[in-house]
Structure formats: structure tokens, C-alpha cells
Amino acid sequence: MSVTEAAVENPPMGEPPRRRTPRLVAAVWAAARNGWRQLTSMRTALMLLFLLAVAAIPGSVLPQRSVKVEDVQRFYAANPRLAPVLDRLWGFEVYASPWFAAIYLLLFTSLIGCITPRLRDHARALRTAPPDAPKRLERLPQSAVLDTAVDEAAAKAALRGWRTVRREHADGTVTLAAEKGYLKEAGNLLFHSSLLVILVGVGLGSLWGWHAGRLIVAGPEQVFCNTVQQYDDFGLGPRVGAGDLPDFCLELTDFRAEYRADGMPVSFAADVTATDSAHGDLGRHTFMVNHPLRLDGANVYLLGHGYAPVLRYTDAAGVTQETVAPFPYTDPTLTSQGVAAFPDANGSDKTKQMAFSGTYLPTKDGPPYLRSDHPEERNPALMLTAYRGDLGLDAGIPSSVYDLDQRQLDAGRLKKYGEPKLMRVGETWTLEDGSRVEFVGTRQWITVSIRHDPGEPIVLTGAVLLLVGLPLSLYGKRRRVWLRLRPDGTAAAGGLPRTEYPGFEDEFRSLVERWQR
Amino acid sequence: MAELSDGLLVVTLLSYLAAMLLHAGEYAFGDRGRIANAAASLAAPARELVGAGAPVVTEAPHAYAAPSVTGTDDAAAGAAGGTRSRAGWLGPAAVAATILGASAHVITVVTRGIAAERLPFGNMYEFVLSITALGSVIWLGTLYFQRQVRHLGLFVMLFEVLLVGVAGMVLYTPVGPLVPALDSYWFGIHIGAVITSSSLFMVAGAASIMYLVRTGYDNGKRGFLYAFGGRLANAEAVERLSFRLHAFAFPIWTFGVTAGAIWAEVAWGRYWGWDPKEVWAFISWVVYAGYLHARATPSIKRSTAAWIAVIGFLTMMMNLFGVNIFFTGLHSYGGV
Numbered sequence A: 001m002s003v004t005e006a007a008v009e010n011p012p013m014g015e016p017p018r019r020r021t022p023r024l025v026a027a028v029w030a031a032a033r034n035g036w037r038q039l040t041s042m043r044t045a046l047m048l049l050f051l052l053a054v055a056a057i058p059g060s061v062l063p064q065r066s067v068k069v070e071d072v073q074r075f076y077a078a079n080p081r082l083a084p085v086l087d088r089l090w091g092f093e094v095y096a097s098p099w100f101a102a103i104y105l106l107l108f109t110s111l112i113g114c115i116t117p118r119l120r121d122h123a124r125a126l127r128t129a130p131p132d133a134p135k136r137l138e139r140l141p142q143s144a145v146l147d148t149a150v151d152e153a154a155a156k157a158a159l160r161g162w163r164t165v166r167r168e169h170a171d172g173t174v175t176l177a178a179e180k181g182y183l184k185e186a187g188n189l190l191f192h193s194s195l196l197v198i199l200v201g202v203g204l205g206s207l208w209g210w211h212a213g214r215l216i217v218a219g220p221e222q223v224f225c226n227t228v229q230q231y232d233d234f235g236l237g238p239r240v241g242a243g244d245l246p247d248f249c250l251e252l253t254d255f256r257a258e259y260r261a262d263g264m265p266v267s268f269a270a271d272v273t274a275t276d277s278a279h280g281d282l283g284r285h286t287f288m289v290n291h292p293l294r295l296d297g298a299n300v301y302l303l304g305h306g307y308a309p310v311l312r313y314t315d316a317a318g319v320t321q322e323t324v325a326p327f328p329y330t331d332p333t334l335t336s337q338g339v340a341a342f343p344d345a346n347g348s349d350k351t352k353q354m355a356f357s358g359t360y361l362p363t364k365d366g367p368p369y370l371r372s373d374h375p376e377e378r379n380p381a382l383m384l385t386a387y388r389g390d391l392g393l394d395a396g397i398p399s400s401v402y403d404l405d406q407r408q409l410d411a412g413r414l415k416k417y418g419e420p421k422l423m424r425v426g427e428t429w430t431l432e433d434g435s436r437v438e439f440v441g442t443r444q445w446i447t448v449s450i451r452h453d454p455g456e457p458i459v460l461t462g463a464v465l466l467l468v469g470l471p472l473s474l475y476g477k478r479r480r481v482w483l484r485l486r487p488d489g490t491a492a493a494g495g496l497p498r499t500e501y502p503g504f505e506d507e508f509r510s511l512v513e514r515w516q517r
Numbered sequence B: 001m002a003e004l005s006d007g008l009l010v011v012t013l014l015s016y017l018a019a020m021l022l023h024a025g026e027y028a029f030g031d032r033g034r035i036a037n038a039a040a041s042l043a044a045p046a047r048e049l050v051g052a053g054a055p056v057v058t059e060a061p062h063a064y065a066a067p068s069v070t071g072t073d074d075a076a077a078g079a080a081g082g083t084r085s086r087a088g089w090l091g092p093a094a095v096a097a098t099i100l101g102a103s104a105h106v107i108t109v110v111t112r113g114i115a116a117e118r119l120p121f122g123n124m125y126e127f128v129l130s131i132t133a134l135g136s137v138i139w140l141g142t143l144y145f146q147r148q149v150r151h152l153g154l155f156v157m158l159f160e161v162l163l164v165g166v167a168g169m170v171l172y173t174p175v176g177p178l179v180p181a182l183d184s185y186w187f188g189i190h191i192g193a194v195i196t197s198s199s200l201f202m203v204a205g206a207a208s209i210m211y212l213v214r215t216g217y218d219n220g221k222r223g224f225l226y227a228f229g230g231r232l233a234n235a236e237a238v239e240r241l242s243f244r245l246h247a248f249a250f251p252i253w254t255f256g257v258t259a260g261a262i263w264a265e266v267a268w269g270r271y272w273g274w275d276p277k278e279v280w281a282f283i284s285w286v287v288y289a290g291y292l293h294a295r296a297t298p299s300i301k302r303s304t305a306a307w308i309a310v311i312g313f314l315t316m317m318m319n320l321f322g323v324n325i326f327f328t329g330l331h332s333y334g335g336v
């Protein structure tokens, strides 16, 4: 419409040039108005909804950093040429990408543009009385001529729950105009507005929320304190500083896992004692899968668990060190693999550092010692392989604590030392140089996720409002009925459904029946 | 109990197969169906009205809408008039086979739950079985109130045979307990809502497909599937049914996704993390919201809306099968 308006406004030829500026303003204004009208049209909303659905797909196909960083690294390794290109297109951060944001921000702009005038209209509709009966009620989708005299009071009573207006005309005719179903539009507006509430909640959460992950081994010397330095990985919202993190420490005192005979897990529970610097002891807590530990300003979730073999190594000079090495598991029976390193073994000679790579089997009665028979520690076995040489720990290159440094192995600076050895708890293995390693036992470890999202209550509120508004909007039916009582005792009625409503005929008929009684 | 459940699954599948074939037979051998005939005779006057351009046209029954007053059930019409065609028994027999199949199906699910001592939603096998069982019940309920949409049975039974077949042959998992990750009361709430809405979407999606076949036929398409569009009556009624089922399912789906988000907060610490299941739940939600918008917009054709509904159902299937098979995520306890 605005396009044609702008065209019509074309001035006659030979107009003085000073009018160009206002014309330009008018054209820009018209274009903007037209664009706005386009943006807030239902068709555009539909297109944007579709775009949003399509734009969400790549995030389920490509690994996402926000979901699992390791998968992205694996993808990089497998597709070294494609990955950087995808990365530049935000392929690994689809839901934080500018193009995804562009779609939903446009959609929400469209939404605001759509609901604002409807809010105003609905507010007006709530204040205006239903209009008077049309002259010819028989032209309406539903109409009836009432053949018995109608008592006005009784007719009004039949309209309970309807918004009814009585009008008296000069000729003595009385009309009742009634309307029902305002909640449909109210529900629709509530529902669409609640989407904005959810968006605000999500936004607040991503600005002021944070999350972190940490592996905690059982034992008092393994206490975890909630600081950035102690996290294995973390992500802080742009408005969160390291100093804003709540102060607490957790000690894993026990971990209990229950399994069925076939090794299927039944339940997991972690016992911790919590402390903070202001109050000291915060007491003992148990948390499990589906029952997080809710502390002030942070929730702690149990994600995984496993075993950490404890090894005591006494070098040839008789110096003893003990290490607790959490081993990640590789299968559901908790076959676990890891490394116990003794960088300080054999004095300060870097070429004589010691490490043991091992496979821990919580239940294994006989060979082959490859896979555990059960996740519980029924007959634990530890296959150890000794390595001697430079562990490469101070090369400044970050290395995994669960693997030996492959570069040192390849370069021959770190070598296998003797044959692999099967060990049971309490056994000691004496190596060639007279040093000894003892398998002291195991400790439990758990991995936890620690999170805080201040947007949660807002998002939940939005979701509840959405769920209230949606059925009102979908199942509500806006309709009007009129009853005209003429002074001669005759009466006529009419009805108009204002939304799709197949049952309106029945409702109208039963209303008419009650009026006639 | 577990054996009973497994045995009844075979009965279920065979009954649905029979029902599907009977419905197909009705298309092939029925005398174009009493419904189609009635529609054909209605078509002419309706077109005349269009030609005359009278304002009443919009109120006139659609060219292929069945007359709502006359008995549209073949059996009833046959019994009354005695003019029943030789193939007239096929439709009622299809419904009988559906009832048998649905009964066996429901017992399959219930005995499975008793055997496992929990709700039968614990793995993909049980999940698909529950959706399809509820789908059959919803379909029979619909049929009870709206006899004239019986033709839709072919499409519903096609879905049932495919899904129950895949469940029994590919997804089958022996009875087992819940993994700790699922051991929560949100399990029943979230998955119950998802199953309910999925089964409603399934019947609704079948209705949209039937509507598209019929409108495609009317637009001159004669290819695969469209060819028997001419025998489909009551397309308008089916379209309306489809909308009502979608409108019923959508809030339940919304609730199911919300409950899932609340559970995710309890279990994993975040209510939404763009896990592949969550991504596809979001996609389905957005597509179905698109359907409702399209349906509510007069300038958008009903068949366009129906296509959106079909896409919506495809995204649900993608979430059910595709995500469990192709992607791994936190939801990967499907047991495939």
C-alpha cells in the first residue's frame, strides 16, 4: 500500500528542486513503513519460523563447542580442510552465531510489531460494549425467530457468563447484545508475550550465568574449592568475573554405586562435606543423578564416576612417593585406563623419571586381562606397564594427565621398562633397578558440573505463562449473539462466530431453546 | 508376562497388516464407495453455485464433503437400503481388524510394563510401541465420533504397520530396569506427554497426508499415491480433523518439551543445551507453530498448511529415529 502511496505522491514535472529533501524523507518514511508492515505480516512470521527451524539443523549435525568441545577437536582432526571453513561460518557455534541471532531477533521484532497493536486493540475491545444487533438478524450465520413470548429477565439469566448489553430503542424494542470468548485473544497475547519473557530469561542467563566442570577424587587431601584455578573446564558469562563465584569447598567422602548382577547400574550416590570460609562447615550432603546438590549460588550435578588406583613407588635410593591417579573408564563395566606418573623419582635426573600406564579391571578372575567383567570391585586387577625416561612434563606443552606424552615415546626419550605386570591389591612389584611399586588400592572419583543460571526463574515463568495462554488461545471461541424483543411480544435472535467454531450452531440452538422457555 | 507381551506384538502387527490390506481392498474393489458417489452427485450443484457467484457459495458444502445427514457408514447404509455392494464388507472388516490389533497392542504395552515393573517408556522399543498403541486408540476414538472419516484408516494403518514393524524387528530390547539417569518422576511426566502428543501428531499427520493426496488429485496429479485420490471422500472433514488433532497435540507437546527442560535442569544442570534431541524438539515445535499460523491465515491455502504439518511429522520421526541412530547426545539411552 505504501508503495503506491509513494508513487502517487510524485509531484508534477518541473517542480522546484528545493522540495527534494522532503520528498526523500517521505520516500524513506514510506519505505520504512512498508518494510515494517512486511516484517510484521503473518507471511513474514511464517517465513522466519521456517528459517529458524532450518537454521537449527546444522547444530545437530555438526559437533558444537557448547555441547562437547572434544567432538569439535575430533572433527577438526578428521576434516582438516573443511573444519576451518565451517568454523568461520560459526558451524560449531550455531546457536551463538550472528546468522542464527539475526533470524530470531527479526522474528521477535516481528512478534513485537504484531502483538503491540493487538494488545491495544484488545484493551479497547475489552472496554467497548458489544455492538447493537444488526437490522436483519436472519442474515447472520445463525438466526432464529422465537415463537413464544420471551421474558427479558429470564433471557438475561440465560446469558450468564456472557458480556451483555441492553439497549432500548425509541420504538420500544429492546435488544440484548452479548459477547463471549475474550479469553481467546487474551490467551493469544499472553502466549506470544511469554515468548519474550523466555527470551529475556535466556539472555540474562547467558550474561550472568556460569558453569564449570571438575573431577573430584575421594579423600581429605583432594578437597575441591570453587575457584577458576581448580576447574578442569569452565565458561563464565560476559558479566561474571572470577571473583563473583560463590565460595565453597567440597570433599568427596564416599561414593556408592549399586549394580545388578548383569552389570546394569541401579543407582549412584555421592556423599560430600561442604565448607565455606564464612560459615565453616556446611554439613554433609548426598547428591545423585537427578538429585543435584543445591548450594547458595551454585548447583552441583553428578555426571560420572570411576576408580583412581593408588600406587606407592619406592625408587632405587629408597625414596617413597604415593600417587592417586584417576583412570577414565572405557566401557560400561568400568574397564579403566590411565597413567600414574612419578616425575620426582630418582632424584633430579630427568632421564630417570618413572611412570606406569595401566588398565584397571574392577572385576577379573583370570586372563585375558583386557576387559572387566563387572563394574563393581569384586576381584580387582591392575595391568601395569612401567616407563622410564623423560616424561616431558616441563616442556611447557599442556599434556593430558591420563596419557603418556606420545612425543617423548616417539623420540625414544621415554621407554618401556621391563614387561607388563598383573597386580592385585596389596601386591608389590620389584623392577630391574631394585625399585618397587605397590598397588595400595583404589579411591573413587566423580565428575561434577557446577552451574549457576540466574535466568532460570524468568524462563520458567515464561514457560508457565506460555502453557496457560496456549490452550486459551487455541480452544477459545469468540462469538456474539443478539436477541431482539419487540414491543408486540415477538422476538428474533442471531449469532455470529468470530473464529472457527464448528459447535456454534449447537450452542446457539440451546441458547434459543432456553430463551423460549 | 514378557513372553505374553512379545507374543501379542505379533498378533498386533498381523492385525494391523490385515486392516491395512482391507482398507486398501476397499479402495480397489469398493464401488468407488458410497461416500464417493454421494460426493460426486454433490459436486455438480456445488460448482453451479460457484458459477452463479451467489454469496451463499462459501456456505455450500465443499465439492467432496460428504453429506452429513445421510448415513455415511457403508455398513449402516447397506443394512438400511439392502443395496450393499459385494465389497461393502471390506471397510467394516478393516475397522474390526483395527480393533483387534489395538486391543492386542494395548495389552502388549501393559504386560510389558508389568514385566518391567515400571512405565513402558524406558527404551526406544517401548517408546515406539506406546506411541503407536495410543495412536491406534486415538484413531478408534476419532472413528467412533466421526464415522465418515473411515477412509483415513488406510493411512493410519500404514503408519502403524511401519512403526510397529520397525519396533518389533529392529528396536526390540528385552525387559530391563531403568538406567539411573531415567529414574525420576519427570520420566513419567515428560515422556508421557511426549508420547501422547506424538501419537496425536501421528494420526493428525496421516490426516494431512490424505488431504494432500485428495487435493493433489483434484489439481490433476495422477502419480503414485495421487492416483487413488479420486476415491478419497470427506477431504474437508479430514482436514478439519487434522487441525483439531494438531491443535490438541501442540500444547501437550509444548508441555512435554517444557517438562523435559525442567528435568534437564535437575539432571544435567541446564534446562536447554542444544543436545541433538533438544534441537529437533525445537525444530518440530517451530514447524508446528508454523502450521498453526498457516492454518489461521486465510490467505494461505489449506494444502500449504497441510504440507507444513507433514514436514512437522517428518521432524518428529527424525527426532525419534534419526537422532538416536546418527547422533550421540545426552539422550542416547535409546537402546539401538
Ligand code: HEM
Binding pocket: A040, A041, A042, A045, A107, A108, A110, A111, A112, A114, A115, A188, A192, A195, A470, A473, A474, B288, B289, B292, B293, B296
Ligand atoms: C516467536 C515466534 C512465534 C511463535 C513461536 C508463535 C507461535 C504461535 C502459536 C503456537 C500459535 C497458535 C495458537 C493459536 O492459534 O492461537 C500462534 C497464533 C497466532 N500468532 Fe504466533 N507465534 C510467533 C510469532 C508471531 C508473529 C510474528 C505474529 C504476527 C505476525 C503472530 C501472530 C499470531 C496470530 C494472529 C495468531 C492467532 C491465530 C489464530 O487466530 O488462531 N505470531 N502463534
